[in-house]
Amino acid sequence: MINPFQNISPKNREKLLYTLESSRLTFPKNELILSNINQGNIIGIVIKGMMQIIKTDYNGTRTIIEELEENDIFGTIISPLSNEYDILTKEESTVYIIDYDEIKKLDLDNKSYYNQFIKNLLEIIILKIEERNNRIEIFTKKTIRNKLLEYFNIESKKNGLRVINLPFNFTDLADYLAIDRSAMSRELKYLKEEGFIEIKNHKITLLYDKY
Amino acid sequence: MINPFQNISPKNREKLLYTLESSRLTFPKNELILSNINQGNIIGIVIKGMMQIIKTDYNGTRTIIEELEENDIFGTIISPLSNEYDILTKEESTVYIIDYDEIKKLDLDNKSYYNQFIKNLLEIIILKIEERNNRIEIFTKKTIRNKLLEYFNIESKKNGLRVINLPFNFTDLADYLAIDRSAMSRELKYLKEEGFIEIKNHKITLLYDKY
DNA sequence: TGCAAAATGTTGCAATTGCAACAATGAAGT
DNA sequence: ACTTCATTGTTGCAATTGCAACATTTTGCA
Numbered sequence: 384m385i386n387p388f389q390n391i392s393p394k395n396r397e398k399l400l401y402t403l404e405s406s407r408l409t410f411p412k413n414e415l416i417l418s419n420i421n422q423g424n425i426i427g428i429v430i431k432g433m434m435q436i437i438k439t440d441y442n443g444t445r446t447i448i449e450e451l452e453e454n455d456i457f458g459t460i461i462s463p464l465s466n467e468y469d470i471l472t473k474e475e476s477t478v479y480i481i482d483y484d485e486i487k488k489l490d491l492d493n494k495s496y497y498n499q500f501i502k503n504l505l506e507i508i509i510l511k512i513e514e515r516n517n518r519i520e521i522f523t524k525k526t527i528r529n530k531l532l533e534y535f536n537i538e539s540k541k542n543g544l545r546v547i548n549l550p551f552n553f554t555d556l557a558d559y560l561a562i563d564r565s566a567m568s569r570e571l572k573y574l575k576e577e578g579f580i581e582i583k584n585h586k587i588t589l590l591y592d593k594y
Numbered sequence: 595m596i597n598p599f600q601n602i603s604p605k606n607r608e609k610l611l612y613t614l615e616s617s618r619l620t621f622p623k624n625e626l627i628l629s630n631i632n633q634g635n636i637i638g639i640v641i642k643g644m645m646q647i648i649k650t651d652y653n654g655t656r657t658i659i660e661e662l663e664e665n666d667i668f669g670t671i672i673s674p675l676s677n678e679y680d681i682l683t684k685e686e687s688t689v690y691i692i693d694y695d696e697i698k699k700l701d702l703d704n705k706s707y708y709n710q711f712i713k714n715l716l717e718i719i720i721l722k723i724e725e726r727n728n729r730i731e732i733f734t735k736k737t738i739r740n741k742l743l744e745y746f747n748i749e750s751k752k753n754g755l756r757v758i759n760l761p762f763n764f765t766d767l768a769d770y771l772a773i774d775r776s777a778m779s780r781e782l783k784y785l786k787e788e789g790f791i792e793i794k795n796h797k798i799t800l801l802y803d804k805y
Numbered sequence: 806t807g808c809a810a811a812a813t814g815t816t817g818c819a820a821t822t823g824c825a826a827c828a829a830t831g832a833a834g835t
Numbered sequence: 836a837c838t839t840c841a842t843t844g845t846t847g848c849a850a851t852t853g854c855a856a857c858a859t860t861t862t863g864c865a
Contacts, residue, residue: 515723
């Protein structure tokens with residue numbers, strides 16, 4: 384993940400955050416934080432910790448829209464933080480909250496680190512599009528088996544290893560893939576029995592050849 | 595859709611495109627254009643026409659990843675244009691192709707319209723994230739009926755009307771929603787019979803109350 | 806350490822879907 | 836206007852899934 388302040392000196396970074404009237408907030412683990420920050424169009428930057436953007440619809444179906452790590456950004460615009468969405472801290476987390484309008488108001492001709500900041504945001508958001516596209520790839524698959532295999536392949540490509548360290552527990556993985564947990568559990572069992580994968584703790588080893 | 599050249603004078607726009615060594619290409623209707631432009635990391639800007647980013651996987655399953663209209667942007671990075679993807683012109687279309695590295699190289703302190711351009715790209719990409727999130731919303735729904743209703747609601751919200759002008763034919767809509775065409779057809783029939791919707795040509799009228 | 810809550814595993818069964826195959830309709834081009 | 840190709844509609848059926856219900860294991864924390 385790209386640092387949103389890359390190529391900006393610590394001093395200029397402080398100036399920038401001051402100009403943007405940002406606020407720095409820390410939240411304990413397992414807290415729904417949206418009610419604390421949702422006031423108009425904001426961009427949040429994750430300084431430390433881990434969070435999930437989750438949604439629960441009228442059926443009670445819970446979906447993990449996105450997992451946020453250090454240096455990640457989120458916001459009203461980047462993820463629709465209407466009242467249907469929540470952000471849950473998975474660890475104690477610290478964020479900067481910036482009013483998006485302040486970013487728009489930045490006089491780019493004035494300070495070169497303003498420009499660098501916008502450029503960084505652009506790069507980060509492009510990465511986010513890639514993530515979303517991967518996600519769509521998975522949803523496109525018609526069976527649970529194919530969704531899982533697609534997910535494995537994507538994760539495996541990220542670090543070039545045939546071993547995947549799940550960033551989720553299985554309940555969350557099912558919510559992330561938008562499939563039923565018990566049906567997923569059944570399919571994972573079949574995949575193990577047929578020798579496609581091996582599971583230890585939350586590590587999955589792929590035993591089939593790349594395709 | 596935001597114009598990627600908004601707040602840039604025609605003269606500066608020409609200078610910018612020249613600096614970026616962009617090329618302007620026009621393609622006839624119903625042409626797969628990717629082979630003509632795919633050489634490294636590029637960003638394309640749609641000047642005129644309409645195109646679809648489509649993917650066909652090893653099962654032969656075709657999915658519409660995205661529909662591109664005037665002022666839309668696309669590219670190696672923004673949509674993974676590996677060899678699995680194609681871009682299909684639905685009308686005669688004109689695009690600018692820009693090397694993304696040239697954009698990175700732009701000396702932002704030099705010309706203010708460089709900054710404006712980057713800012714515009716940022717805004718456009720933020721909109722694209724929203725689109726992707728909507729898409730994920732739909733995929734999250736477990737039944738074809740709920741996927742359709744979610745799609746209707748999203749489209750209806752866009753213009754505030756209860757009438758939806760499908761930008762697709764039904765075959766493409768099924769590919770966009772990643773569901774079987776005939777199964778979708780069946781579900782649409784039920785929705786009509788139960789008085790939820792009305793279909794005329796490619797206009798769908800929603801007869802149920804907003805929720 | 807021990808208890809309560811959360812996560813995981815398992816299974817039967819009904820509901821939903823994809824697939825295939827075909828008919829009917831509509832569109833595009835000569 | 837005619838022909839051809841693409842799109843749409845329809846249906847039976849097998850495969851897959853979600854759901855519910857419950858047992859078992861793991862985790863968190865008092």
